[in-house]
Amino acid sequence: MSDIRASFKMQLDSFALDASFTAPAVGVTALFGPSGSGKTTLLRCIAGLERAQGTLQVHGETWQNDSDFMPVHKRPLGYVFQEASLFPHLSVRANLEYGFKRILPSERKVPLEQVVEWLGLIRLIDRKDPAQLSGGERQRVAIGRALLTSPRILLMDEPLSALDSNSKQEILPYLERLHRELNIPVLYVSHAMDEVARLADHLVLLEKGRVIASGALHETLASLDLPTAHFDDAGTVLEATVAQQDEKYHLTRLDFAGGQLWVGRVEQPFGTTVRARVLARDVSIATQPPQGSSINNILNARIEEIRDEGPDKVIVRMQVGDAHILLSRITRRSRDLLGLHAGMYVCAQVKSIALMA
Amino acid sequence: MMETGLNSDDLQAVWLTLKLASVSTLLLLFIATPLAWWLAHSNRWYKGMVAATVALPLVIPPTVLGFYLLLLMGPHGVVGELTSALNLGRLPFTFYGLVVGSVLFSLPFAVQPIQNAFEAIGKRPLEVAATLRASVWDRFVSVALPLARPGFLTAIILAFAHTVGEFGVVLMLGGNIPGETRVLSVAIYNHVEAMEYGAAHWLAGGMVLFSFIVLLSLYLVGGKLWRGAR
Numbered sequence: 187m188s189d190i191r192a193s194f195k196m197q198l199d200s201f202a203l204d205a206s207f208t209a210p211a212v213g214v215t216a217l218f219g220p221s222g223s224g225k226t227t228l229l230r231c232i233a234g235l236e237r238a239q240g241t242l243q244v245h246g247e248t249w250q251n252d253s254d255f256m257p258v259h260k261r262p263l264g265y266v267f268q269e270a271s272l273f274p275h276l277s278v279r280a281n282l283e284y285g286f287k288r289i290l291p292s293e294r295k296v297p298l299e300q301v302v303e304w305l306g307l308i309r310l311i312d313r314k315d316p317a318q319l320s321g322g323e324r325q326r327v328a329i330g331r332a333l334l335t336s337p338r339i340l341l342m343d344e345p346l347s348a349l350d351s352n353s354k355q356e357i358l359p360y361l362e363r364l365h366r367e368l369n370i371p372v373l374y375v376s377h378a379m380d381e382v383a384r385l386a387d388h389l390v391l392l393e394k395g396r397v398i399a400s401g402a403l404h405e406t407l408a409s410l411d412l413p414t415a416h417f418d419d420a421g422t423v424l425e426a427t428v429a430q431q432d433e434k435y436h437l438t439r440l441d442f443a444g445g446q447l448w449v450g451r452v453e454q455p456f457g458t459t460v461r462a463r464v465l466a467r468d469v470s471i472a473t474q475p476p477q478g479s480s481i482n483n484i485l486n487a488r489i490e491e492i493r494d495e496g497p498d499k500v501i502v503r504m505q506v507g508d509a510h511i512l513l514s515r516i517t518r519r520s521r522d523l524l525g526l527h528a529g530m531y532v533c534a535q536v537k538s539i540a541l542m543a
Numbered sequence: 544m545m546e547t548g549l550n551s552d553d554l555q556a557v558w559l560t561l562k563l564a565s566v567s568t569l570l571l572l573f574i575a576t577p578l579a580w581w582l583a584h585s586n587r588w589y590k591g592m593v594a595a596t597v598a599l600p601l602v603i604p605p606t607v608l609g610f611y612l613l614l615l616m617g618p619h620g621v622v623g624e625l626t627s628a629l630n631l632g633r634l635p636f637t638f639y640g641l642v643v644g645s646v647l648f649s650l651p652f653a654v655q656p657i658q659n660a661f662e663a664i665g666k667r668p669l670e671v672a673a674t675l676r677a678s679v680w681d682r683f684v685s686v687a688l689p690l691a692r693p694g695f696l697t698a699i700i701l702a703f704a705h706t707v708g709e710f711g712v713v714l715m716l717g718g719n720i721p722g723e724t725r726v727l728s729v730a731i732y733n734h735v736e737a738m739e740y741g742a743a744h745w746l747a748g749g750m751v752l753f754s755f756i757v758l759l760s761l762y763l764v765g766g767k768l769w770r771g772a773r
Contacts, residue, residue, distance in 0.1 A: 235673070235674075258673040273672075273686060275689045284677075285675030285677075332675070335676055
């Protein structure tokens with residue numbers, strides 16, 4: 187069976203891990219939660235770096251159960267740590283080849299040249315001292331080093347969190363490219379919603395050592411029952427395709443099953459799928475198509491649910507088209523003035539859209 | 544020879560000292576490395592006891608250590624009975640007796656730098672190596688050993704120098720047999736006892752110079768190694 191089934195129990199001094207989840211063995215699954223929620227510990231259990239009680243199956247192969255525990259070095263995984271942790275006594279090339287040399291030639295599915303090309307390592311590979319590389323460069327080498335073991339699953343523990351924002355922007359395109367082109371499932375630990383919204387397909391939500399939800403990213407983010415919908419940066423993601431370029435105003439039209447969105451110029455060919463993130467705080471609601479508005483993007487929507495959020499705010503869940511959900515955070519006063527209620531047809535005005543290539 | 548007042552026994556003592564120090568240092572590396580590894584990584588409750596035992600030669604007087612070793616390895620000692628039963632004879636007053644004494648006496652000087660080096664590496668590089676398919680032994684050889692190189696260098700210098708300068712344990716355990724157990728420090732003592740200050744000067748001064756040259760060359764060569772290993 188092509189999925190990941192994990193169930194772990196572990197008692198540490200400060201907290202208890204009691205986490206079970208099933209994730210598809212395709213695409214990127216984010217293990218998301220606040221610090222101290224046990225996401226890194228869970229990832230380490232999956233790698234075998236922590237010895238918890240429990241069971242783990244990956245692609246139908248048992249890595250751990252009550253009687254057996256496959257040691258870390260026998261598990262066909264790649265692991266990218268928070269800090270690149272390159273071996274300081276080895277050159278960049280020797281770092282990259284460390285794991286590559288340790289697998290059978292017949293198992294080497296990813297050639298060195300390919301990884302070097304993918305991660306833009308051409309200028310780095312002949313450097314002697316990895317300590318001389320920048321933080322972003324080191325992390326790229328670390329990702330390449332993990333990929334070169336031809337892993338059946340890639341585990342990433344907040345690979346961007348130790349980097350400054352420039353290095354982050356430098357790495358994200360590479361991660362997206364891996365996501366698109368590499369056929370390896372990824373478990374990605376993060377506490378940064380923008381990274382998750384950008385990279386993940388599936389979300390496992392952790393809180394205090396427990397899994398509180400697990401599901402497809404767009405569904406999980408749209409669920410008002412989960413804490414993610416009540417974060418300040420709550421929002422949903424839409425998959426849309428590049429449909430039209432407007433030369434005069436330097437805009438791009440994106441089409442999706444619920445309508446169309448005009449966004450700042452996207453330099454991608456027609457038909458390219460891009461991911462757009464719409465935050466609840468950037469969506470306002472009108473009961474009639476507004477006249478004389480500066481807002482470009484107005485979508486027809488149907489209110490599914492309204493939920494109180496503190497003394498002054500409510501969060502509104504709206505369906506756009508057949509399959510897409512938008513969230514909107516408005517005041518309680520606006521809700522009452524407009525008489526908003528579930529089942530009502532409204533216009534959702536989208537003030538801004540974050541594009542994720 | 545005439546001007547220095549040194550005799551062929553003295554040269555033998557120099558040679559014997561170097562042999563003792565080399566053999567002891569080599570043995571120490573094999574003993575201290577696993578011990579240091581265990582001390583650096585174990586969480587057992589008796590780890591403190593082991594660490595204290597290893598460090599004991601730092602604080603107990605060499606004559607005390609030599610005295611107990613003499614009893615242990617003598618005809619009525621446990622080790623003595625064992626070596627007799629194995630047809631190995633007895634260890635006191637032999638070169639190998641000195642080796643045993645030196646190894647125990649210099650153990651903390653070899654264990655502690657290596658242990659510190661292993662601890663400084665931390666768990667992360669070994670975990671990384673494990674996720675890159677390296678087995679336990681492979682991780683040790685390909686990651687821990689090269690990263691701990693400065694610690695090994697320090698251990699080698701200290702263990703060697705400490706063995707060269709050893710006196711109390713040797714005297715208690717080995718006595719003063721030319722070519723067998725009479726090492727440099729004992730030869731110097733003999734010369735001083737016999738009021739042969741000239742010869743004592745040559746040996747003592749030679750030892751100071753030798754120690755300095757060893758340390759200087761290791762500093763010059765090792766400085767690079769030290770930096771390279773970081």
